[in-house]
Amino acid sequence: MESSSSSSSAAAAEDWKPTISQEEQWTLESQVFHIYRLLCNIPPNSQAAMLELQRDSHMEYLLKGLRHLGPSFSVLDANRPWICYWIFHSIALLGESIDVTLEHNAIDFLMRCQDQHGGYGGGPGQMPHLATTYAAVNTLITLGGHKSLASINRGKTYLFLRRMKHTSGGFSMHDGGEVDVRACYTAISVASVLNILDEELVQGVGNYILSCQTYEGGIAGEPGSEAHGGYTFCGLATMILINEVNRLNLASLTDWLVFRQGVEGGFQGRTNKLVDGCYSFWQGGAAMLIQRLHAATGSTSSESSDDEDSMAEISPDREEGQHSDVDEVNSSSIPINFINRHTETEPLFQSQALQQYILLCSQVEGGFRDKPGKGRDHYHTCYCLSGLAVAQYSWSKDADSAPLPGSLLGPYSNLLEPVNPLHNIVLEQYNEAREFFSNASAL
Amino acid sequence: MDSDEDERTLLPLSQRPEWSDVTPVPQNDGPNPVVPIAYSEEFAEVMGYFRAVYLADERSLRALHLTTEAIQFNAGNYTVWQFRRLILEALNADLHEELEFVEQLASKNSKNYQLWHHRRWVAEKLGTEAASRELEFTKNIFVNDAKNYHAWSHRQWVLQNLGGWEDELAYCNELLEDDIFNNSAWNQRYFVITRHPGLGGIEATIDSELDYTIKSILIKPENESPWRYLRGLHKNNVQSFVTNPKISTLCLNVLTSKANPVFALSLLLDLISKGFEPNQDLKNAIEVVVPESNSQDSDISVTICTVLEIIDQMRVNYWRWRKKNLHPQVAEGVANLHIH
Numbered sequence: 001m002e003s004s005s006s007s008s009s010a011a012a013a014e015d016w017k018p019t020i021s022q023e024e025q026w027t028l029e030s031q032v033f034h035i036y037r038l039l040c041n042i043p044p045n046s047q048a049a050m051l052e053l054q055r056d057s058h059m060e061y062l063l064k065g066l067r068h069l070g071p072s073f074s075v076l077d078a079n080r081p082w083i084c085y086w087i088f089h090s091i092a093l094l095g096e097s098i099d100v101t102l103e104h105n106a107i108d109f110l111m112r113c114q115d116q117h118g119g120y121g122g123g124p125g126q127m128p129h130l131a132t133t134y135a136a137v138n139t140l141i142t143l144g145g146h147k148s149l150a151s152i153n154r155g156k157t158y159l160f161l162r163r164m165k166h167t168s169g170g171f172s173m174h175d176g177g178e179v180d181v182r183a184c185y186t187a188i189s190v191a192s193v194l195n196i197l198d199e200e201l202v203q204g205v206g207n208y209i210l211s212c213q214t215y216e217g218g219i220a221g222e223p224g225s226e227a228h229g230g231y232t233f234c235g236l237a238t239m240i241l242i243n244e245v246n247r248l249n250l251a252s253l254t255d256w257l258v259f260r261q262g263v264e265g266g267f268q269g270r271t272n273k274l275v276d277g278c279y280s281f282w283q284g285g286a287a288m289l290i291q292r293l294h295a296a297t298g299s300t301s302s303e304s305s306d307d308e309d310s311m312a313e314i315s316p317d318r319e320e321g322q323h324s325d326v327d328e329v330n331s332s333s334i335p336i337n338f339i340n341r342h343t344e345t346e347p348l349f350q351s352q353a354l355q356q357y358i359l360l361c362s363q364v365e366g367g368f369r370d371k372p373g374k375g376r377d378h379y380h381t382c383y384c385l386s387g388l389a390v391a392q393y394s395w396s397k398d399a400d401s402a403p404l405p406g407s408l409l410g411p412y413s414n415l416l417e418p419v420n421p422l423h424n425i426v427l428e429q430y431n432e433a434r435e436f437f438s439n440a441s442a443l
Numbered sequence: 444m445d446s447d448e449d450e451r452t453l454l455p456l457s458q459r460p461e462w463s464d465v466t467p468v469p470q471n472d473g474p475n476p477v478v479p480i481a482y483s484e485e486f487a488e489v490m491g492y493f494r495a496v497y498l499a500d501e502r503s504l505r506a507l508h509l510t511t512e513a514i515q516f517n518a519g520n521y522t523v524w525q526f527r528r529l530i531l532e533a534l535n536a537d538l539h540e541e542l543e544f545v546e547q548l549a550s551k552n553s554k555n556y557q558l559w560h561h562r563r564w565v566a567e568k569l570g571t572e573a574a575s576r577e578l579e580f581t582k583n584i585f586v587n588d589a590k591n592y593h594a595w596s597h598r599q600w601v602l603q604n605l606g607g608w609e610d611e612l613a614y615c616n617e618l619l620e621d622d623i624f625n626n627s628a629w630n631q632r633y634f635v636i637t638r639h640p641g642l643g644g645i646e647a648t649i650d651s652e653l654d655y656t657i658k659s660i661l662i663k664p665e666n667e668s669p670w671r672y673l674r675g676l677h678k679n680n681v682q683s684f685v686t687n688p689k690i691s692t693l694c695l696n697v698l699t700s701k702a703n704p705v706f707a708l709s710l711l712l713d714l715i716s717k718g719f720e721p722n723q724d725l726k727n728a729i730e731v732v733v734p735e736s737n738s739q740d741s742d743i744s745v746t747i748c749t750v751l752e753i754i755d756q757m758r759v760n761y762w763r764w765r766k767k768n769l770h771p772q773v774a775e776g777v778a779n780l781h782i783h
């Protein structure tokens with residue numbers, strides 16, 4: 001794993017005192033390589049055990065969280081739909097089902113978080129918030145079934161999204177809340193999946209996201225800020241969902257993105273920061289989206305050409321903002337064709353190296369963590385598993401075809417369910433919701 | 444906070460006389476909630492009273508104090524923060540005290556969206572008089588956490604909306620002097636160069652900026668930040684990117700040193716794709732990076748990709764993809780033949 005791009009050629013300057021960034025990086029590298037050396041020095045059958053996804057202990061950790069959270073979780077009291085999503089999505093990725101009572105309890109609880117004027121708050125009685133609305137909607141889709149999907153008030157959700165629309169073209173997180181790329185993504189993702197995306201919601205979003213792409217190539221939370229993995233995923237997915245992705249400078253975005261995978265195999269969120277397991281999804285998912293975009297270039301599939309314009313080829317020379325006409329919103333066909341597109345393109349990152357970081361450095365006895373030395377939590381469990389799924393399917397030619405054993409690290413029992421990377425919902429449940437909401441009445 | 448107030452905070456709300464007229468509202472969690480949190484008694488009580496005043500829309504001084512307590516328990520409760528702003532407006536409260544409140548919270552946890560959003564709201568109300576204190580506030584955060592994302596966003600907002608640009612470039616220099624790998628400081632430098640109202644933008648500063656960047660790269664060629672910054676400086680000026688001899692000389696210097704050549708090669712690849720023609724010295728330098736690779740190709744871009752595939756294993760797929768896309772028509776033909 002020790003790549004030639006290791007950053008330890010400090011011998012050049014004799015009097016060089018390592019900076020904080022260097023010291024932190026080297027400390028982490030030595031911890032990670034220590035773990036990888038252990039793997040190399042044990043017999044093959046023990047290696048398989050070391051690389052095994054600890055399904056049972058993860059399930060135990062996840063189910064416990066659904067039933068009880070200690071007082072220290074009070075700081076997440078305004079994020080309870082998020083905790084639901086992190087846990088239920090993790091369970092769905094593992095391909096496990098949960099008992100009906102728990103499912104009904106979850107639907108009932110989220111009903112209590114739904115505001116009478118639309119949108120979901122962080123807990124019962126709290127103001128509706130875009131991020132918790134995204135989390136609640138994704139949870140209910142993940143649970144699936146008529147009762148769950150029908151519990152979402154689409155008409156009022158639409159009105160809530162309209163109320164959150166900001167003069168900048170973006171969205172406010174809540175009444176009087178902050179405006180950023182996350183708000184755009186959560187609003188557009190919810191609108192798209194519920195089949196309520198229209199011209200009024202889309203208006204100005206593309207310009208806002210475009211203004212957040214930085215000189216580095218990645219996307220920042222606000223215009224002027226630093227390129228960041230979470231916002232890059234959000235911005236890129238948003239631009240695909242509103243059919244304006246070619247307005248981004250995809251060549252520089254891709255170049256920035258692939259350089260975020262560190263010698264440890266995991267992804268960092270920003271240039272010269274430490275790797276962190278949760279970026280396995282934010283950066284890995286963005287890489288999967290880019291890979292799907294490239295698929296249009298040399299696609300040999302028999303798919304109809306109705307979305308070819310939106311996925312026009314990208315080349316490294318492409319200049320920013322060349323293509324500035326706003327395509328008409330055609331929300332019903334973009335995401336589904338995008339995800340189901342056949343691809344002969346290879347992943348843009350090292351899938352095995354990413355899987356190794358997740359399984360050996362982020363995985364703990366029940367749950368996942370940011371990096372060695374940190375504690376587990378539900379957020380990192382959700383996004384490490386999501387990133388693992390992305391990596392496992394990165395060589396698959398179709399979104400739902402089972403990967404070959406060679407593209408999986410560790411035993412084949414490690415295989416997770418495939419996701420729709422635009423929303424980070426397990427594909428099967430996403431398809432069910434897609435059908436349910438495409439048959440739903442117009443607003 | 445005076446000692447009188449401290450006393451009162453220690454007493455449960457149910458025993459404080461000024462709250463005797465209020466009945467707390469329990470959380471409507473239902474009979475069998477998922478993700479139930481085992482709140483401490485104090486937390487549950489404060490939130491019960493908060494719900495009562497929030498539902499009654501009581502914008503009073505005691506309600507303001509109550510939001511202080513609720514936020515101290517959970518600074519992530521955006522509903523409490525939003526209601527607090529409504530109260531502050533209704534009471535026409537002294538917002539300088541509000542700054543102290545936020546500072547005290549930030550000293551415990553400075554990574555919280557609500558806190559920073561609130562700070563921006565307060566600073567906006569105070570106007571330009573707040574600029575220097577806000578810049579000082581973020582500076583203090585950077586002492587311990589020089590890459591704090593929220594703090595950088597706040598600082599940029601302050602500069603753009605309240606001013607205080609005068610020393611910003613010097614501040615970037617200072618931070619980069621401390622840690623040349625601090626990408627947040629590089630990003631801030633770009634922000635200053637492109638948005639400072641008095642510097643004249645990239646056009647006016649490009650020469651000194653390019654010199655600064657090249658000097659930084661030569662100190663630590665494995666540092667990605669200045670390489671990206673260099674590209675950023677030429678984002679809207681392909682002509683000078685391709686023709687400025689300083690840039691190709693930089694690449695040659697790095698390639699002929701013992702330093703990590705990945706960023707130099709990657710920059711050269713971009714330069715060539717935009718029309719730059721490398722001289723023989725550069726071509727030789729590229730080819731000796733991996734002498735055993737037999738990578739000499741009539742097309743120097745192909746050679747660069749091949750070398751990068753060998754020395755930059757983590758991105759082998761990317762460099763292969765770049766190579767395939769050097770000549771799009773050819774790439775398309777290959778894809779159609781299913782040769783991979």
Ligand SMILES: [Zn+2]
Pocket residue numbers: 276277278279370380
């Ligand atoms: Zn993380």
